[in-house]
Amino acid sequence: MRRVFFFLVLLALSISSPSIGDDGCERCHSGEGAKRLGLKDVYREIDSFRFQHPDVKKKCDECHVERRLKEASVKRLRAVSLDYLRDQVFLVEGLSPDREYLLEVKMVDRSGNRTSIPPSKVIPSKVKVLPYKDSIPPVIRDVEVEDLKQGVFIEATLRWETDEFSSSLVEYGLTPRLGERIGSERVFSLTHRVTIPGLARGKRYYCRITSRDLFGNVSVFEGVVIDTSKKVKGVKAFKGRDRVPPRAGKISLFRVEGSNDLYVRVSADEDVKATLFVTESVKMDEHGFGLLPPRKAQIDVCIRCHPQGVSHPVGIRSRSGSTVIPPDLPTIQGGVMTCITCHYPHGGNRRYFARMEMKRAICITCHIERK
Numbered sequence: 001m002r003r004v005f006f007f008l009v010l011l012a013l014s015i016s017s018p019s020i021g022d023d024g025c026e027r028c029h030s031g032e033g034a035k036r037l038g039l040k041d042v043y044r045e046i047d048s049f050r051f052q053h054p055d056v057k058k059k060c061d062e063c064h065v066e067r068r069l070k071e072a073s074v075k076r077l078r079a080v081s082l083d084y085l086r087d088q089v090f091l092v093e094g095l096s097p098d099r100e101y102l103l104e105v106k107m108v109d110r111s112g113n114r115t116s117i118p119p120s121k122v123i124p125s126k127v128k129v130l131p132y133k134d135s136i137p138p139v140i141r142d143v144e145v146e147d148l149k150q151g152v153f154i155e156a157t158l159r160w161e162t163d164e165f166s167s168s169l170v171e172y173g174l175t176p177r178l179g180e181r182i183g184s185e186r187v188f189s190l191t192h193r194v195t196i197p198g199l200a201r202g203k204r205y206y207c208r209i210t211s212r213d214l215f216g217n218v219s220v221f222e223g224v225v226i227d228t229s230k231k232v233k234g235v236k237a238f239k240g241r242d243r244v245p246p247r248a249g250k251i252s253l254f255r256v257e258g259s260n261d262l263y264v265r266v267s268a269d270e271d272v273k274a275t276l277f278v279t280e281s282v283k284m285d286e287h288g289f290g291l292l293p294p295r296k297a298q299i300d301v302c303i304r305c306h307p308q309g310v311s312h313p314v315g316i317r318s319r320s321g322s323t324v325i326p327p328d329l330p331t332i333q334g335g336v337m338t339c340i341t342c343h344y345p346h347g348g349n350r351r352y353f354a355r356m357e358m359k360r361a362i363c364i365t366c367h368i369e370r371k
């Protein structure tokens, strides 16, 4: 089983869709607000119509504003320490170089005191690149079976050190072919502690330790054996208790040459388990996540409530010489006809909010009589 300590979740954010509300639009699109911004007073115009589109003033959002689409593509990542450490580096992969992200760090010490570092903004491509790069693998030393817990379940803790920030991966198994792996390739530290759960009693486990540095240089240490029939003195359980929350050192960000991946170094004044949260920051302005593009607003939205087929075909342009759309009727890019080519969207003074008399003659507005 491979334990994944670092995962990427694409999920619809739990924040509710931005219901900007009716008066949200009114503020700028009616009365004084509209005048100040040089916009048309949409509300007054709607009030003046003989026929209004039902609920038009309550449904501004529904027809105009981007909703879940963008939220669903918001990226949230989380990385968690493997162990209580003073200093560690998290690798954050898969970000878009030019998007803005929010980074937030939470840390907890062994006594359970917590500290949160408020979110800060980051654009990956603007993060500094380390001015050096090495091709020397890390040195792995002081490898030991630090602890062997023999309760109902047996677990062993391997500990080692490296001379530079490196990842912690342990492969293990009952034969030298190993087979299982545990640890993380995305959290880097100098002291490494990996706990292997679910071991069997009275067995010998072969282990291989791998540490990779920030530049991808890899060291492997073989020959460690965990004998679950033996006693290991073990470290004393942490007894001390304090009420002083950990103080964070500087959170530093960097990249390494040739990659857009982000490294985040988190240090503190005592050993902590840290959790790093990375969230795509979505800019919300007065139009929420943005206005719907014309084709969506003028066709897709309408069809949601008015099944197509009852009306004239849309999404098409004049292809033959037998139709010409007069230039005063609105079309979208490429001369494509939409629902609002013939209907005003908010309401109007004719039945069906028609832009022209909807008698039979309307057809010949565009359909040229064939000779």
Ligand code: HEC
Pocket (backbone or CB within 6 Å): 020, 021, 024, 025, 026, 027, 028, 029, 037, 039, 060, 061, 064, 065, 286, 287, 291
């Ligand atoms: C803070 C002021 C403000 C608020 C609030 C606001 N808008 Fe706007 N809106 C503007 C401005 C300014 C423009 C013109 C510039 C632009 O396109 O961004 C505009 C443009 C628009 C347009 C495009 C107009 C055109 O001629 O194509 C639509 C549609 C629109 N807003 C709808 C809405 C809706 C619906 C709401 C409420 C959900 C809303 N607005 C809320 C300021 C605002």
Ligand code: HEC
Pocket (backbone or CB within 6 Å): 025, 026, 029, 040, 042, 043, 053, 055, 056, 057, 058, 059, 060, 061, 062, 063, 064, 293, 294, 297, 298, 301, 340, 345, 346
């Ligand atoms: C039934 C859907 C629908 C509703 C409800 C609706 N609109 Fe529109 N509105 C449209 C469409 C379609 C257009 C054409 C421009 C476009 O594609 O965005 C439009 C155009 C506009 C424009 C551009 C100026 C104009 O009159 O052409 C503004 C501003 C606007 N709407 C604001 C609002 C506000 C504010 C509300 C709520 C009071 C609202 N709309 C409600 C569909 C709607």
Ligand code: HEC
Pocket (backbone or CB within 6 Å): 053, 054, 059, 062, 063, 297, 298, 299, 301, 302, 303, 304, 305, 306, 339, 340, 343, 344, 345, 351, 352, 353
């Ligand atoms: C939220 C649902 C909804 C959306 C979105 C919507 N409509 Fe409507 N529309 C209605 C309802 C409800 C009526 C009144 C009942 C009816 O006659 O169908 C109506 C009525 C109309 C009428 C007049 C029908 C009549 O018999 O008087 C026209 C024309 C119309 N809508 C066009 C549009 C266009 C064009 C769009 C897209 C810009 C649109 N609607 C978007 C719900 C919607």
Ligand code: HEC
Pocket (backbone or CB within 6 Å): 299, 302, 303, 306, 308, 310, 311, 312, 313, 314, 337, 338, 339, 340, 341, 342, 343, 352, 358, 362
């Ligand atoms: C080429 C012009 C044209 C276009 C484009 C058009 N319509 Fe119409 N629409 C009409 C005419 C004409 C009528 C009146 C039909 C009648 O009198 O039976 C009508 C009637 C309607 C009605 C009211 C009658 C009914 O069947 O409920 C609705 C609602 C409507 N259209 C919605 C839409 C929607 C939604 C679209 C886009 C998918 C659209 N129309 C595109 C011309 C058009």
Ligand code: HEC
Pocket (backbone or CB within 6 Å): 312, 313, 316, 317, 318, 319, 320, 322, 323, 324, 325, 326, 329, 337, 341, 342, 360, 362, 363, 364, 365, 366, 367
């Ligand atoms: C705003 C201009 C306009 C109006 C008004 C209009 N049409 Fe069209 N119509 C078109 C265009 C553009 C096409 C696309 C066909 C082409 O040019 O190849 C089309 C296509 C059609 C088609 C499908 C034919 C095909 O080849 O895909 C039918 C049916 C049709 N129109 C019927 C009508 C009727 C009936 C009326 C009157 C109620 C009407 N149209 C009013 C612009 C219009």
